[in-house]
Amino acid sequence: MNFSEKLLRATEKHHSWLCIGLDPDLDPLPLVLKKRSGADAIVEFNRRIIEATQDLVCAYKPNSAFYEALGPHGLEILTRTREVIPREIPVILDAKRGDIANTARKYAQSAFEVYKFDAITVNPYMGWDSIEPFLAYKERAVFLLCRTSNPGARDFQDLNCSGVALYQVVAEKVKEWSRKGAGELALVAGATYPEELQIVREIIGEELMILVPGVGAQEGDLAKAVRSAANSERQRAIINVSRSILYASAEEDFAQAARREAQRLRDEINQCLE
Amino acid sequence: MNFSEKLLRATEKHHSWLCIGLDPDLDPLPLVLKKRSGADAIVEFNRRIIEATQDLVCAYKPNSAFYEALGPHGLEILTRTREVIPREIPVILDAKRGDIANTARKYAQSAFEVYKFDAITVNPYMGWDSIEPFLAYKERAVFLLCRTSNPGARDFQDLNCSGVALYQVVAEKVKEWSRKGAGELALVAGATYPEELQIVREIIGEELMILVPGVGAQEGDLAKAVRSAANSERQRAIINVSRSILYASAEEDFAQAARREAQRLRDEINQCLE
Numbered sequence: 335m336n337f338s339e340k341l342l343r344a345t346e347k348h349h350s351w352l353c354i355g356l357d358p359d360l361d362p363l364p365l366v367l368k369k370r371s372g373a374d375a376i377v378e379f380n381r382r383i384i385e386a387t388q389d390l391v392c393a394y395k396p397n398s399a400f401y402e403a404l405g406p407h408g409l410e411i412l413t414r415t416r417e418v419i420p421r422e423i424p425v426i427l428d429a430k431r432g433d434i435a436n437t438a439r440k441y442a443q444s445a446f447e448v449y450k451f452d453a454i455t456v457n458p459y460m461g462w463d464s465i466e467p468f469l470a471y472k473e474r475a476v477f478l479l480c481r482t483s484n485p486g487a488r489d490f491q492d493l494n495c496s497g498v499a500l501y502q503v504v505a506e507k508v509k510e511w512s513r514k515g516a517g518e519l520a521l522v523a524g525a526t527y528p529e530e531l532q533i534v535r536e537i538i539g540e541e542l543m544i545l546v547p548g549v550g551a552q553e554g555d556l557a558k559a560v561r562s563a564a565n566s567e568r569q570r571a572i573i574n575v576s577r578s579i580l581y582a583s584a585e586e587d588f589a590q591a592a593r594r595e596a597q598r599l600r601d602e603i604n605q606c607l608e
Numbered sequence: 609m610n611f612s613e614k615l616l617r618a619t620e621k622h623h624s625w626l627c628i629g630l631d632p633d634l635d636p637l638p639l640v641l642k643k644r645s646g647a648d649a650i651v652e653f654n655r656r657i658i659e660a661t662q663d664l665v666c667a668y669k670p671n672s673a674f675y676e677a678l679g680p681h682g683l684e685i686l687t688r689t690r691e692v693i694p695r696e697i698p699v700i701l702d703a704k705r706g707d708i709a710n711t712a713r714k715y716a717q718s719a720f721e722v723y724k725f726d727a728i729t730v731n732p733y734m735g736w737d738s739i740e741p742f743l744a745y746k747e748r749a750v751f752l753l754c755r756t757s758n759p760g761a762r763d764f765q766d767l768n769c770s771g772v773a774l775y776q777v778v779a780e781k782v783k784e785w786s787r788k789g790a791g792e793l794a795l796v797a798g799a800t801y802p803e804e805l806q807i808v809r810e811i812i813g814e815e816l817m818i819l820v821p822g823v824g825a826q827e828g829d830l831a832k833a834v835r836s837a838a839n840s841e842r843q844r845a846i847i848n849v850s851r852s853i854l855y856a857s858a859e860e861d862f863a864q865a866a867r868r869e870a871q872r873l874r875d876e877i878n879q880c881l882e
Contacts, residue, residue, distance in 0.1 A: 357711070397707070397711055397714075399705075399707060399711045399712070399714035399715045399718070400711070400714050402683075402714065402715065402718040402722075403714040403715070403717045403718045403722065404722075405683065405687075405718075405722045405723075406680050406681070406683035406684045406686075406687065407680070409676075409679065409680035409683055410680045412680075413679075413680065428707075430705070430706055430707055430731070430734075431673075431704070432704055432731055433671070433673060433702075433704055434756070434757065434758040434826070435758065437631070437671055437673045437674070438673070440671075440673035440674050440676065440677040441673045441676065441677070443677045444673070444676040444677045444679075448676075448677065448678075448679045449679075457704070457706055457731045457733050457734075458733065458763075458764060459731050459732065459733045459753060459756075459764060459765070460704075460731075460753070460756050460758055460760055460761065461758065461759070461760020461761055461762065461763030461764055461765070462759075462760045462763055463758050463759050463760040464758060464760050465760075479733060479734070482708070482733075482734050483708065484708040484709065484734055484735065484737050484738060485735070485736075485737050486734055486735020486736040486737040486738050486739075487734065487735055488735065489732075489735030489736055489781065490732060490733060490735055490774070490777065490778070490781075491733065491735070493767075493769040493770070493774065493777060494769060494770050495767040495768060495769055495774070496767070496768050500764070500767065500769070500774065503764065503767060504764070507763065507764075552708075
């Protein structure tokens with residue numbers, strides 16, 4: 335089963351385009367877990383978040399940085415987290431990797447063979463041969479950064495390249511390259527820039543997936559973002575939320591609070607798509 | 609001591625602008641080591657390469673991908689490798705990271721606090737707020753990708769942005785931003801494109817360091833690259849070589865062969881700088 339099929343099944347089953355970012359941070363970790371040792375606390379935190387939300391999401395997205403910051407042991411926490419997620423829910427590793435082909439093959443091996451993720455985010459700056467090794471995996475997907483959700487997105491992604499912005503050139507390339515690999519190509523465009531998100535959807539057409547971060551803590555406008563990113567069938571826009579779900583409560587009830595927030599967001603996304 | 613001071617001391621002491629990329633790959637690993645278990649073999653390989661070359665280099669540069677591909681244990685190998693390198697030789701983590709500020713802080717924490725590297729390579733695509741967290745560390749350096757050494761560098765980095773190529777805009781930003789952080793900003797420009805390398809040096813001026821990959825297996829022209837990257841005092845161009853040193857021999861004598869190749873390259877670089 336390819337990535338889109340797996341994702342669409344989860345979407346239909348859970349009636350959801352919500353993806354939860356699993357970015358555990360020791361500082362805002364609920365007090366009830368802080369008594370445990372660091373690693374166990376994080377695995378337990380992730381486990382309870384996943385168990386409380388797994389019937390409400392179309393995907394999960396752990397960001398590698400939060401695990402790497404814990405040293406070698408953090409990658410074991412990532413492995414254990416991956417194992418807790420039900421097999422039928424796709425997991426996107428947010429790693430934003432990119433390197434020359436020989437090295438990109440190692441990153442692809444890590445993400446797809448060692449940790450067995452369904453998809454990975456990749457930075458486009460180094461061009462096609464830095465992306466191709468990830469697309470050699472048939473049932474996996476690559477989400478290329480296009481227009482990111484942060485303020486610095488303006489520094490380079492908006493540069494005028496012979497009449498179109500750099501991020502638009504990236505979107506055009508994603509469309510062109512989407513026919514070249516065995517794996518599936520998709521892209522990342524932030525909720526904080528809904529106009530650009532709409533332009534990106536117009537460029538790439540109906541088929542390709544867009545992963546939309548920036549809702550919640552980053553304060554992107556959910557309704558505008560959902561409508562701009564979805565295709566004409568109101569499909570294929572994966573809305574990622576991390577902090578506002580994970581840290582909905584700092585108390586004993588953090589998992590139930592996360593569930594309530596996830597449910598609210600899922601329903602709001604669905605309303606926007608009606 | 610800041611990064612440049614540390615690097616310049618190693619340069620003077622070893623009369624060298626050569627940096628060795630520590631990118632251990634199980635496939636071309638010398639036969640003599642293959643009998644050991646994977647992890648031990650790689651630590652031993654790195655240890656023998658470092659011991660054989662440490663008086664010939666100005667820096668080492670492990671690429672994170674080669675360690676990540678070995679799973680959580682690979683990061684322990686990276687830690688053990690870091691410990692083998694003498695304290696006075698700077699170590700650049702080649703990780704090409706880049707993410708929103710909140711996440712970039714985690715990557716910076718990983719590179720500088722957990723693994724204690726002296727510098728890291730960072731991808732510029734996401735702009736200033738994705739770079740700033742790395743520059744919060746006073747005695748460390750950030751090497752921003754500018755014009756990379758791979759064929760795909762042309763896909764985006766050469767795009768015409770209102771009269772100048774994208775990589776030139778990045779170089780201009782590196783110069784501008786180099787005054788903004790506590791840490792030191794530098795850049796990466798590949799040996800495979802010497803004309804572009806020269807343009808980059810002209811843009812950034814005399815002070816900033818350039819890390820130059822692409823010599824050796826990637827077949828960049830060493831003489832042209834060295835002369836293009838160095839400033840007018842024939843300084844501040846760090847020439848990185850990985851595979852052609854690491855795998856100079858697949859036999860028992862691999863460390864001596866690596867030493868000979870490193871010595872030859874160091875001397876050739878110095879001749880180009882005379």
